[in-house]
Amino acid sequence: MRQETLLLVLLLVLLAFPTFANPYLLSVGTLILYLAYTGQAWNVMMGFAGQLSLGHSLYVGVGAYAAAAIFFHFGIGPWAGVWLAIALCVAIGAAIGFLAFRFGISGVYFALLTIAFAEFTRIGFDHLQWTGGSGGLFLKVAQRDQIDLANFRGPPEMYYYAILLLTAAAFLSCRFLLRSKAGYYWQAIRENEEAAQALGINTFRWKMLAVVISSAMTAVSGVFFAFYYNNLFPEQIFHISRSIEIILGPIIGGVGTLFGPILGAAVLTVLSDSITEILAYYGWEIPGIKQVFYGVVLLLVIMFLPHGIWPPLARKLGLAR
Amino acid sequence: MPLDLVVNVTIAGVLTGLVYGLMALGLSVIFGVVRVVNFAHGEMMTIAMYAAVALFSAFNLDPFLAAIPIAACFFLLGYLLQMGLINPFITRPEHSQFMLMVAVAIIMVNGLLMAFGPDARNVQISYQLESWEFGKVLLDKPRVYAAAMALLTSGLLFAFFKFTLTGKAIRACADNHLGARVVGLNVKHLYALTFGLGSACVAVAGSMMILFLDVTPTLGPAYTLLAFIIVIVGGLGSMTGALLGGVLIGLSEALAGLFIQPSAKSMFGYALLILVLLFRPQGLLGKKQ
16 A cells, blocks of 8 residues: 555656756656666566576667667658567567577576677677668757657657656556566576476576567667667667666666666666766866766665665565565 | 788787687686676776886886786785675675676776876887788787787696695685585685686786777776677686687687778677577587586
């Protein structure tokens, strides 16, 4: 009950947020929700089913490029593009999952395989002239005052509400999934794959399902990224640092929890922005100093809160089941 | 394509590959024994490269000599890193260890950015462009020296693990953690020693790399991945495998740079990694589990 109340309050605050936020805060809010949504997608694979992917930028990038390229070349809007993005990412995710799980690759090896595929694709896109190569792909910047829903162009508020809707939908779907048969099978596989197999769970099939759902969700976040930022560079979108950015939130917030990705994204984004503000206030503007502080905070959180921020916080708030 | 060009590029690729191999050897030793993924490996190499630059510009110290004090400092650094930070994470899940090393890597990259700025640095030694000529075949002196140094360092490490009691104890830890503790080995100390040795390897490799490669603070992540490719391709836990993997990758990069576009050269490394992971996950020289 308390969890539902908290959710409702949070949703109302988030719905009302654009009415009092200035453009800067609105962009921060959009970024937080984007990271929360993408983190939630990653969480399905790692947090629920225990398969560590360090190459999720692959799905963001392929999703973004698929929708942006057909919009750029043929004028086909994102409502069709998103299906292409999902189809491509599911195909890629399924292929990687199939190869990895069939050949019994798990743990660190699986993680390295996902990095290898993402980096391979990054260099491939660097040389793919149809999508602009390493020079990047640019969408015409939207008219900021008109809402054109058919092509998903409009003011920042529209993007904010779109990503809020996605985040809320992802939260509810994950909540449903976690309590479904699949969710329990996943958790069994995560905790002890051999035991799960011994109990008759077809671990291959359920791990594949996790990869497929996760890659499909991440594809949508790629489409959002393309139409929100309007420019795509392989160096940025497929880079391993983007994959790390995606997974920092859920890990800091709490892997395998529903609130973790949202809380983690908010904490990290606010932390990063406030470090910038504080350093600017004291006039310490040496390049790199901000990231050093960020790294130190990350180090402290991971050392002293091994399960992330949410589990201990939930216990404090009396929300833990 | 003239044949002598291909031969020269092949030789340069193999020589560079031996230095890659030494770098990867450090990772292989750490991964093989401590079972922690050192995601800051390339960043550590970058620090060593900067150390070589600093020693060269301050004391005009040749990187081949500078490698010795740098390796000693890195051994200490690695020991302390393992003792202080990583040992408590040994029993934690992989994503947690990964996060720890990512945080360390972020601090390293940006610490270097703060200290040295974003500009590329290198060293210019007097024999930088000298070479031995055998007909049309040219052997760059710095590359030959670097490869020799890489082989020497690897040889020392092999000998340490093969013939000393401490080396045997470390191998025992890698083989059976619980068994090692049962017979009374100080596993934490041995792990820290291993991390120190791995760091010393990467320090020597970094001091050599500065001769062929300009260093920037953001060089690290790409070399972390490169080290991983080499270790997996060569075979985890196999020390000769790491050297062989290094040579293979160095060679394929050099030839890809010659025949295709230089910017596409690392694609081959990743393709090789994917193939090896799928069809021979124990690596080319690794033992089947």
